[in-house]
Amino acid sequence: MTALTIISTKIRQIDGLYSLNDLHKAAGGEEKHAPTNFIRLDQTQALIEEIQSAEMQTAFRAINGGTKRGTYVCRELVYAYAMWISAKFHLQVIRAFDTIHNPADRTAQMEEVRKTFEKQYQKLRKRYDYPxxxxxxxxxxxxxxxxxxxxxxxxxxxxxxxxxxxxxxxxxxxxxxxxxxxxxxxxxxxxxxxxxxxxxxxxxxxxxxxxxxxxxxxxxxx
Structure with a gap:
């Protein structure tokens, strides 16, 4: 299971579902954006029903006790929750998923970081010859x-x-x-x-x- 981190907040996962509570924390933790408020929305309920009937997968799960207590949802609902909060947070979530689900892009990003570091290192090693x-x-x-x-x-x-x-x-x-x-x-x-x-x-x-x-x-x- 590939770890998902959004704005320095690690998002817990259970059976392919993602913690809305952790996403809520990453988004700033405002009361109006609490996961329960999102789940109660008619459009959210309709989306859950559509995913579970058409995709034959679990879209939503609530855990009421233990260390992993909270609300867990599928990726589609993660996107919907992020979009409900703000366009900015929605984009941050999309890019976070792109990073873990597109290893080629991640490799390219790491290579770019390596090249930048090497360039800076070469500057430090550069000789300035003025005899x-x-x-x-x-x-x-x-x-x-x-x-x-x-x-x-x-x-x-x-x-x-x-x-x-x-x-x-x-x-x-x-x-x-x-x-x-x-x-x-x-x-x-x-x-x-x-x-x-x-x-x-x-x-x-x-x-x-x-x-x-x-x-x-x-x-x-x-």
Missing amino acids: RKLLEQSGFVSADGKYPARLNISMLANTKAFISPLMHLLNELRMDGHDVSAPWDEFIAMREALIAADKALERIYTEALQVNFRAASTAGNK
């Missing part, structure tokens, strides 16, 4: 003309030419589903500060050249 040689970029040379240039403020501030390994690493982590918003904002702030500092140094250098030029001109005129 130091990535800083040896052909567009930059040191002050004495040697290559490669050492990492310096001018390189870091040159956002058009310098290829930032840090930026690429953060982007790769973000694409893989990691939340890197804090280090990303820190990186952007540091880069903007470096750009501002590089421009300030350039202005100071330019002004120093102008002062030296004026001083030299004044000395030459004397």
Whole structure:
């Protein structure tokens, strides 16, 4: 006998019949949805009679004592009870039965879960390789003309030419589903500060050249 669980509630079974009391619990346990109220309905009585006469099977059984006390019904009445409660609960019951009565679908669902888990596991195992040689970029040379240039403020501030390994690493982590918003904002702030500092140094250098030029001109005129 295959176990049936609906919204984390295990539905007891006896001789192929399902506990309406457990279904009532799974649906929220409201008094208006009590199994006795459902069984008293004219349409429920008509359905029970039709199932037992046409299908030649037991549709309904009441147990008044013992550990399995309660109302038990066939699958057709389970569907009818769920639909009587709400469309949402009806759909949940249908899907629960589909899971246990369609093993192929269940296997497909389990395979999908396995693939999702494997994908997440591979992300955890992924290597992020950014060796130091990535800083040896052909567009930059040191002050004495040697290559490669050492990492310096001018390189870091040159956002058009310098290829930032840090930026690429953060982007790769973000694409893989990691939340890197804090280090990303820190990186952007540091880069903007470096750009501002590089421009300030350039202005100071330019002004120093102008002062030296004026001083030299004044000395030459004397």
